[in-house]
Amino acid sequence: KAGVTQTPRYLIKTRGQQVTLSCSPISGHRSVSWYQQTPGQGLQFLFEYFSETQRNKGNFPGRFSGRQFSNSRSEMNVSTLELGDSALYLCASSPSGSGDTQYFGPGTRLTVL
Amino acid sequence: AQRVTQPEKLLSVFKGAPVELKCNYSYSGSPELFWYVQYSRQRLQLLLRHISRESIKGFTADLNKGETSFHLKKPFAQEEDSAMYYCALSAQGGSEKLVFGKGTKLTVNP
Numbered sequence: 001k002a003g004v005t006q007t008p009r010y011l012i013k014t015r016g017q018q019v020t021l022s023c024s025p026i027s028g029h030r031s032v033s034w035y036q037q038t039p040g041q042g043l044q045f046l047f048e049y050f051s052e053t054q055r056n057k058g059n060f061p062g063r064f065s066g067r068q069f070s071n072s073r074s075e076m077n078v079s080t081l082e083l084g085d086s087a088l089y090l091c092a093s094s095p096s097g098s099g100d101t102q103y104f105g106p107g108t109r110l111t112v113l
Numbered sequence: 114a115q116r117v118t119q120p121e122k123l124l125s126v127f128k129g130a131p132v133e134l135k136c137n138y139s140y141s142g143s144p145e146l147f148w149y150v151q152y153s154r155q156r157l158q159l160l161l162r163h164i165s166r167e168s169i170k171g172f173t174a175d176l177n178k179g180e181t182s183f184h185l186k187k188p189f190a191q192e193e194d195s196a197m198y199y200c201a202l203s204a205q206g207g208s209e210k211l212v213f214g215k216g217t218k219l220t221v222n223p
Contacts, residue, residue, distance in 0.1 A: 003156075033209050043199065043213035056210045090157065094209055099145055099164075102209060104157040 001026055004093050004105035012111045018079040021108045025072050025093030031055075032074040033102060034066060037088040046089075049074055078110075086112045115140045117202050119214035126190050127222050134185040134217045136174075136200030145203040146176055146183040147211070152196045160185075160198070170194070190221045 005024045034046040045058040049068035066076040088107040094100035116139040148160040161169045163176040200214040
Protein backbone atom coordinates (compact mmCIF):
# COMPACT_ATOMS: atom_id res chain seq x y z
CA LYS A 1 0.00 0.00 0.00
CA ALA A 2 1.15 3.50 -0.67
CA GLY A 3 1.95 5.52 2.41
CA VAL A 4 0.44 8.78 3.56
CA THR A 5 1.12 11.54 1.08
CA GLN A 6 1.10 15.27 1.68
CA THR A 7 1.10 18.09 -0.81
CA PRO A 8 2.77 20.39 -1.31
CA ARG A 9 6.01 19.42 0.40
CA TYR A 10 7.22 23.02 0.69
CA LEU A 11 5.42 26.32 0.81
CA ILE A 12 6.51 29.90 1.23
CA LYS A 13 3.88 32.49 2.11
CA THR A 14 3.82 36.00 3.48
CA ARG A 15 2.10 37.28 6.60
CA GLY A 16 -1.61 37.76 6.21
CA GLN A 17 -2.03 35.22 3.45
CA GLN A 18 -3.87 31.96 3.81
CA VAL A 19 -2.73 28.45 2.95
CA THR A 20 -4.28 25.05 2.31
CA LEU A 21 -2.41 21.81 2.90
CA SER A 22 -3.54 18.44 1.64
CA CYS A 23 -3.21 14.93 3.03
CA SER A 24 -4.07 11.63 1.37
CA PRO A 25 -4.28 8.78 3.90
CA ILE A 26 -3.38 5.18 3.35
CA SER A 27 -6.10 3.44 1.38
CA GLY A 28 -8.79 2.18 3.74
CA HIS A 29 -7.83 4.45 6.60
CA ARG A 30 -10.67 6.59 7.87
CA SER A 31 -8.98 8.67 10.55
CA VAL A 32 -6.69 11.59 9.73
CA SER A 33 -4.88 13.66 12.32
CA TRP A 34 -2.80 16.79 11.88
CA TYR A 35 0.20 17.90 13.91
CA GLN A 36 2.39 20.98 13.94
CA GLN A 37 6.09 20.48 14.56
CA THR A 38 8.34 23.38 15.57
CA PRO A 39 11.78 23.44 17.21
CA GLY A 40 10.43 25.24 20.25
CA GLN A 41 7.13 23.49 20.90
CA GLY A 42 7.82 20.10 19.35
CA LEU A 43 4.93 18.06 17.99
CA GLN A 44 1.52 19.47 18.82
CA PHE A 45 -1.85 18.01 17.94
CA LEU A 46 -4.03 20.19 15.77
CA PHE A 47 -7.15 18.12 15.06
CA GLU A 48 -8.45 14.72 14.08
CA TYR A 49 -11.08 13.81 11.51
CA PHE A 50 -12.96 10.56 11.28
CA SER A 51 -15.62 9.85 8.69
CA GLU A 52 -15.73 13.53 7.67
CA THR A 53 -16.32 14.71 11.26
CA GLN A 54 -13.89 16.56 13.45
CA ARG A 55 -13.59 14.35 16.48
CA ASN A 56 -10.90 16.10 18.47
CA LYS A 57 -9.25 19.49 18.43
CA GLY A 58 -6.03 20.77 19.91
CA ASN A 59 -5.35 24.11 21.49
CA PHE A 60 -4.88 26.24 18.39
CA PRO A 61 -6.64 29.46 17.37
CA GLY A 62 -9.60 29.44 15.04
CA ARG A 63 -7.34 30.47 12.16
CA PHE A 64 -6.50 26.79 11.93
CA SER A 65 -9.25 24.71 10.40
CA GLY A 66 -9.63 21.49 8.53
CA ARG A 67 -11.98 19.17 6.80
CA GLN A 68 -12.21 15.64 5.55
CA PHE A 69 -13.80 14.43 2.36
CA SER A 70 -15.82 11.29 1.72
CA ASN A 71 -12.72 9.55 0.34
CA SER A 72 -10.94 10.29 3.66
CA ARG A 73 -8.60 12.81 2.10
CA SER A 74 -8.13 15.78 4.38
CA GLU A 75 -7.16 19.42 4.06
CA MET A 76 -6.12 21.90 6.65
CA ASN A 77 -6.32 25.63 6.21
CA VAL A 78 -4.51 28.40 8.01
CA SER A 79 -5.86 31.91 7.49
CA THR A 80 -4.16 35.23 8.21
CA LEU A 81 -0.74 33.66 8.46
CA GLU A 82 1.65 34.79 11.16
CA LEU A 83 5.41 34.37 11.34
CA GLY A 84 4.92 31.87 14.16
CA ASP A 85 2.98 29.57 11.88
CA SER A 86 6.22 28.59 10.19
CA ALA A 87 6.50 24.90 10.92
CA LEU A 88 6.43 21.37 9.59
CA TYR A 89 2.84 20.19 9.36
CA LEU A 90 2.42 16.45 9.66
CA CYS A 91 -0.55 14.38 8.77
CA ALA A 92 -1.17 10.89 10.15
CA SER A 93 -3.74 8.28 9.25
CA SER A 94 -5.06 5.20 11.00
CA PRO A 95 -7.62 2.55 10.09
CA SER A 96 -10.47 3.02 12.50
CA GLY A 97 -9.46 5.89 14.69
CA SER A 98 -9.68 3.92 17.90
CA GLY A 99 -6.23 3.71 19.39
CA ASP A 100 -4.73 2.29 16.20
CA THR A 101 -1.18 2.80 15.12
CA GLN A 102 -0.88 6.09 13.28
CA TYR A 103 1.12 6.32 10.06
CA PHE A 104 2.73 9.64 9.34
CA GLY A 105 3.28 11.47 6.11
CA PRO A 106 6.49 13.28 5.18
CA GLY A 107 5.08 16.64 6.15
CA THR A 108 4.62 20.03 4.52
CA ARG A 109 7.25 22.61 5.40
CA LEU A 110 5.54 26.02 5.64
CA THR A 111 7.64 29.15 5.81
CA VAL A 112 5.93 32.45 6.54
CA LEU A 113 7.89 35.57 5.62
CA ALA B 114 -3.97 17.51 31.56
CA GLN B 115 -1.87 15.09 29.60
CA ARG B 116 1.85 15.65 29.52
CA VAL B 117 4.89 13.71 28.35
CA THR B 118 8.38 14.56 29.52
CA GLN B 119 11.60 13.39 27.97
CA PRO B 120 14.28 14.83 30.22
CA GLU B 121 17.22 14.28 27.87
CA LYS B 122 17.37 16.35 24.73
CA LEU B 123 20.58 14.64 23.60
CA LEU B 124 22.00 11.24 24.44
CA SER B 125 25.29 9.89 23.17
CA VAL B 126 26.53 6.34 23.67
CA PHE B 127 29.12 4.06 22.12
CA LYS B 128 28.25 1.12 19.92
CA GLY B 129 27.60 -1.96 22.00
CA ALA B 130 26.75 -0.01 25.14
CA PRO B 131 23.31 -0.19 26.77
CA VAL B 132 20.99 2.68 26.12
CA GLU B 133 17.98 3.97 28.01
CA LEU B 134 15.79 6.83 26.83
CA LYS B 135 13.63 8.19 29.60
CA CYS B 136 9.98 9.07 29.35
CA ASN B 137 7.64 10.20 32.11
CA TYR B 138 3.99 10.99 31.67
CA SER B 139 1.21 12.72 33.46
CA TYR B 140 -2.34 11.54 32.93
CA SER B 141 -5.14 10.84 35.34
CA GLY B 142 -6.61 7.95 33.39
CA SER B 143 -5.17 4.81 31.90
CA PRO B 144 -3.02 5.84 28.95
CA GLU B 145 -1.64 4.13 25.93
CA LEU B 146 2.05 4.79 25.53
CA PHE B 147 4.10 4.77 22.34
CA TRP B 148 7.62 5.28 21.15
CA TYR B 149 8.04 6.85 17.73
CA VAL B 150 11.34 7.15 15.90
CA GLN B 151 12.51 9.43 13.13
CA TYR B 152 15.66 8.43 11.28
CA SER B 153 17.52 11.02 9.24
CA ARG B 154 15.51 12.09 6.19
CA GLN B 155 12.72 9.64 6.98
CA ARG B 156 9.21 10.13 8.26
CA LEU B 157 8.10 9.59 11.79
CA GLN B 158 7.27 5.94 12.41
CA LEU B 159 6.05 3.81 15.27
CA LEU B 160 8.77 1.90 17.07
CA LEU B 161 6.65 0.18 19.68
CA ARG B 162 3.57 0.54 21.85
CA HIS B 163 3.15 -0.75 25.34
CA ILE B 164 -0.04 -2.64 24.67
CA SER B 165 1.63 -4.98 22.18
CA ARG B 166 4.54 -5.77 24.50
CA GLU B 167 6.74 -6.45 21.47
CA SER B 168 10.47 -6.02 21.11
CA ILE B 169 11.31 -4.09 17.97
CA LYS B 170 14.88 -3.82 16.68
CA GLY B 171 16.02 -5.00 20.11
CA PHE B 172 14.20 -2.17 21.92
CA THR B 173 11.82 -2.78 24.79
CA ALA B 174 9.79 -0.50 26.99
CA ASP B 175 7.90 -1.28 30.16
CA LEU B 176 5.03 0.78 31.41
CA ASN B 177 5.49 1.55 35.10
CA LYS B 178 2.24 3.02 36.33
CA GLY B 179 3.59 3.62 39.81
CA GLU B 180 6.40 5.80 38.53
CA THR B 181 4.38 6.96 35.49
CA SER B 182 7.28 6.07 33.25
CA PHE B 183 7.76 4.32 29.93
CA HIS B 184 11.50 4.20 29.42
CA LEU B 185 12.92 2.77 26.20
CA LYS B 186 15.83 0.36 26.55
CA LYS B 187 18.23 -1.57 24.38
CA PRO B 188 21.04 -3.70 25.79
CA PHE B 189 23.50 -3.17 22.93
CA ALA B 190 23.21 -0.01 20.86
CA GLN B 191 24.01 -0.04 17.14
CA GLU B 192 25.10 2.86 14.95
CA GLU B 193 21.88 2.54 12.93
CA ASP B 194 19.92 3.32 16.10
CA SER B 195 21.03 6.95 15.82
CA ALA B 196 17.80 8.89 15.41
CA MET B 197 15.29 11.14 17.08
CA TYR B 198 13.04 9.31 19.53
CA TYR B 199 9.66 10.58 20.69
CA CYS B 200 7.57 9.22 23.50
CA ALA B 201 3.84 9.74 23.06
CA LEU B 202 0.66 9.24 25.03
CA SER B 203 -2.86 8.61 23.86
CA ALA B 204 -5.88 8.79 26.12
CA GLN B 205 -8.03 5.69 25.93
CA GLY B 206 -11.50 6.04 24.56
CA GLY B 207 -11.22 6.14 20.83
CA SER B 208 -9.19 9.30 20.46
CA GLU B 209 -6.29 9.39 18.06
CA LYS B 210 -4.84 12.47 19.70
CA LEU B 211 -1.21 11.87 20.55
CA VAL B 212 0.61 14.00 23.10
CA PHE B 213 4.31 13.92 22.31
CA GLY B 214 7.37 14.58 24.38
CA LYS B 215 9.96 16.98 22.99
CA GLY B 216 12.13 14.10 21.82
CA THR B 217 15.60 12.75 22.53
CA LYS B 218 18.28 12.73 19.88
CA LEU B 219 20.27 9.54 20.23
CA THR B 220 23.73 9.33 18.73
CA VAL B 221 25.54 6.00 18.73
CA ASN B 222 29.24 6.49 18.19
CA PRO B 223 31.44 3.82 16.56
